[in-house]
Amino acid sequence: MPILEIKNAELSIDNKKILKGLSLSVNEGETHAIMGPNGSGKSTLSYMLAGRDGYELDNGSITFDNIDLTLLSPDERSNLGLFLAFQYPVELPGVSSTNFLREIFNSRKKYLGENELSHLDFIKYLRKVAENLSIKDEMLKRYVNFGFSGGEKKRFEILQMALLNPKISVLDETDSGLDVDALKIVSEGVNNLKDKKNAVVVITHYQRLLDYIKPDIVHIMSDGKIIKSGDADLALYVEKNGYSEILNEKS
Amino acid sequence: MKKARNDQFFSNLEKFVNKVYPNQPQRQPYLSLKSWPSPRDEAWKFSRLGKLARKNILPLNLENQQDFSINKLIKDSISLVFVNGKFEKKLSDKLLSEIVIEEVQIEDFKDIIKKFDNLSVKNHPTLNSTLSCSQKFFKIKFKNDIKFYKPIEIFNLGGSENTSIHPFIFIDLEKNADAQVFQHYSTYAGLLAPFEIINLSENSNLEIIKIYDDKINSHNLSLTLSVIKEEANLRSFALIKGGEFTRSEMHTLLEGEYSNADINGIYLSSGNQHHDLTSCVYHNVPNCKSSQIVKGVLGEESTAVFQGKVRVEKLAQKTEAKQMSRAIMLSDKAVSNSKPELEIYADDVICGHGATVGELDEDQIFYLSSRGISKQKSKVILIDAFLNEMISLSISDKFHDIIYNETKTKINKLLANEYE
Ligand SMILES: Nc1ncnc2c1ncn2[C@@H]1O[C@H](COP(=O)(O)OP(=O)(O)OP(=O)(O)O)[C@@H](O)[C@H]1O
Numbered sequence: 001m002p003i004l005e006i007k008n009a010e011l012s013i014d015n016k017k018i019l020k021g022l023s024l025s026v027n028e029g030e031t032h033a034i035m036g037p038n039g040s041g042k043s044t045l046s047y048m049l050a051g052r053d054g055y056e057l058d059n060g061s062i063t064f065d066n067i068d069l070t071l072l073s074p075d076e077r078s079n080l081g082l083f084l085a086f087q088y089p090v091e092l093p094g095v096s097s098t099n100f101l102r103e104i105f106n107s108r109k110k111y112l113g114e115n116e117l118s119h120l121d122f123i124k125y126l127r128k129v130a131e132n133l134s135i136k137d138e139m140l141k142r143y144v145n146f147g148f149s150g151g152e153k154k155r156f157e158i159l160q161m162a163l164l165n166p167k168i169s170v171l172d173e174t175d176s177g178l179d180v181d182a183l184k185i186v187s188e189g190v191n192n193l194k195d196k197k198n199a200v201v202v203i204t205h206y207q208r209l210l211d212y213i214k215p216d217i218v219h220i221m222s223d224g225k226i227i228k229s230g231d232a233d234l235a236l237y238v239e240k241n242g243y244s245e246i247l248n249e250k251s
Numbered sequence: 252m253k254k255a256r257n258d259q260f261f262s263n264l265e266k267f268v269n270k271v272y273p274n275q276p277q278r279q280p281y282l283s284l285k286s287w288p289s290p291r292d293e294a295w296k297f298s299r300l301g302k303l304a305r306k307n308i309l310p311l312n313l314e315n316q317q318d319f320s321i322n323k324l325i326k327d328s329i330s331l332v333f334v335n336g337k338f339e340k341k342l343s344d345k346l347l348s349e350i351v352i353e354e355v356q357i358e359d360f361k362d363i364i365k366k367f368d369n370l371s372v373k374n375h376p377t378l379n380s381t382l383s384c385s386q387k388f389f390k391i392k393f394k395n396d397i398k399f400y401k402p403i404e405i406f407n408l409g410g411s412e413n414t415s416i417h418p419f420i421f422i423d424l425e426k427n428a429d430a431q432v433f434q435h436y437s438t439y440a441g442l443l444a445p446f447e448i449i450n451l452s453e454n455s456n457l458e459i460i461k462i463y464d465d466k467i468n469s470h471n472l473s474l475t476l477s478v479i480k481e482e483a484n485l486r487s488f489a490l491i492k493g494g495e496f497t498r499s500e501m502h503t504l505l506e507g508e509y510s511n512a513d514i515n516g517i518y519l520s521s522g523n524q525h526h527d528l529t530s531c532v533y534h535n536v537p538n539c540k541s542s543q544i545v546k547g548v549l550g551e552e553s554t555a556v557f558q559g560k561v562r563v564e565k566l567a568q569k570t571e572a573k574q575m576s577r578a579i580m581l582s583d584k585a586v587s588n589s590k591p592e593l594e595i596y597a598d599d600v601i602c603g604h605g606a607t608v609g610e611l612d613e614d615q616i617f618y619l620s621s622r623g624i625s626k627q628k629s630k631v632i633l634i635d636a637f638l639n640e641m642i643s644l645s646i647s648d649k650f651h652d653i654i655y656n657e658t659k660t661k662i663n664k665l666l667a668n669e670y671e
């Protein structure tokens with residue numbers, strides 16, 4: 001059963017069409033990868049899903065668990081179980097990381113009708129989750145993303161994903177900026193969260209991430225559309241030959 | 252009723268003083284100001300007194316007949332209560348022997364006032380009205396070497412429509428004394444003209460926190476003159492959230508080497524409020540530091556102004572003076588003005604200044620919302636962060652939560668109104 005169903009999505013920014021009839025269907029338990037040249041609209045797709053202001057559809061539809069997503073605000077989408085790991089996480093000077101994580105953790109718990117954790121229990125739980133992602137205590141004492149290195153920011157995104165336990169996660173170039181060891185740790189983190197009920201969509205330029213997070217389906221996106229889909233071998237093909245042949249094939 | 256003229260209050264004042272204090276010639280020099288400053292006056296350009304000038308205000312000479320209760324912020328503090336500008340011993344706590352409260356005469360602090368030889372001080376309506384008509388002048392003295400760890404909380408209460416009240420306090424720290432003072436401005440209505448003099452002797456430390464929370468019909472024209480001697484340290488923080496019109500004006504003279512002054516503040520403005528933080532720091536000697544850092548949040552149709560001036564005399568080499576203002580606008584009808592002024596006559600000086608005005612960052616709001624936090628809650632988090640940075644920087648850790656809570660209700664109100 002599809003968790004996420006995008007049909008013929010068209011979207012423009014400043015009167016410029018960016019998504020030009022994009023369709024994508026993701027089932028429970030699946031892992032999808034989206035690849036494609038710079039500027040093809042991958043991040044735009046992720047913002048559209050998360051419900052950013054100005055990223056409303058011109059045409060088409062998005063349903064998530066059979067709910068019309070386009071009617072919901074970003075926080076409602078998150079509460080339903082949609083998570084976006086940002087390509088460029090936003091710095092929040094003055095907002096303590098620990099408080100922020102507790103706030104988002106408890107608001108999700110509340111939404112799910114589960115018990116919120118006390119401050120102490122949360123700290124214990126947070127330590128454990130952070131440790132699995134090799135995130136040091138010291139980092140949690142700092143302001144959210146403020147002065148974090150590129151790699152630290154990406155790990156912090158996955159930490160949030162682990163705390164929120166979403167049904168579908170869209171990871172926008174989470175691998176960029178990670179060193180080889182961090183790539184492994186982060187990928188394992190994502191794999192540990194994966195089960196038969198949830199789904200992951202990874203946006204990436206590189207096969208090396210897909211060595212760890214094995215996709216069931218690989219999509220190639222170009223000029224605001226998905227132009228080809230295939231199995232994991234499609235990513236290997238792109239890695240070896242680039243996009244030109246696939247793009248030519250299309251035109 | 253006929254509208255009052257621009258000099259109405261000042262002629263009322265003159266009649267009042269001549270009737271009540273006929274044999275006190277020392278008050279006469281302060282009756283020379285005859286009218287309210289006009290908007291052509293540079294110091295009052297952004298804070299216009301027209302509305303006040305049109306009122307027929309009379310100095311208040313009533314004995315206190317109402318009951319007043321106070322809310323201390325700090326459990327073990329010592330309270331000093333002024334009702335309608337008059338010290339109320341009955342309502343105040345007993346002082347300990349380390350500090351003394353005594354009545355003084357204008358003669359006893361005239362020399363301090365003379366050090367501020369400029370028109371914005373000399374022609375200030377508060378200086379003139381309060382020195383001419385305040386019933387008594389009180390001084391709190393912290394004796395030599397006193398490390399006073401119980402904060403003093405001064406409460407300014409009372410007030411009524413079309414009357415003025417004139418509290419005066421002289422805070423005097425002798426050598427090596429340490430003190431912490433809270434000033435609460437919580438009057439009911441009318442004009443409040445509090446005049447405060449601060450004298451910090453060698454190596455003394457004063458932390459003073461002023462909370463301007465007068466009711467919505469009040470005009471508050473607070474004026475503070477501070478003189479700081481060698482190695483002394485003034486940490487001043489103003490939180491402005493009340494009143495119809497509140498101006499906190501501070502003139503700070505660094506007179507001894509290796510002394511320091513932080514004149515920081517936060518204003519939170521809603522409705523039609525006008526808030527004004529005006530500060531002038533005079534670096535007269537070498538090797539001193541100062542900061543004037545102000546942050547504000549403005550909603551609805553409120554207006555605010557930060558005027559920060561630093562004057563560094565030729566002699567005052569190795570001065571470090573920092574100045575910064577930041578305002579967050581929650582409404583496009585609110586207006587924030589910032590007027591930094593640097594007058595520097597020395598050459599070996601580090602001066603930094605900057606001013607920004609803007610809305611809350613859309614990217615930050617989206618990031619928080621994408622984690623399941625509502626838009627309104629996201630704004631609360633971001634404003635808290637904005638103010639928290641300022642509070643941590645400006646005041647002692649032990650008062651941090653108290654002041655933070657004082658901002659909380661006002662912020663919630665500002666955001667609630669935005670969503671109506
Ligand atoms: N705010 C904006 N205003 C105008 N054009 C925009 C805006 N945001 C994105 N675009 C344009 O939309 C197109 C798609 O951008 P998007 O960021 O989605 O690409 P991408 O596939 O994620 O690229 P990359 O691989 O470099 O991350 C680009 O041409 C970009 O310039």
Ligand SMILES: [Mg+2]
Binds near residue numbers: 087
């Ligand atoms: Mg992108």
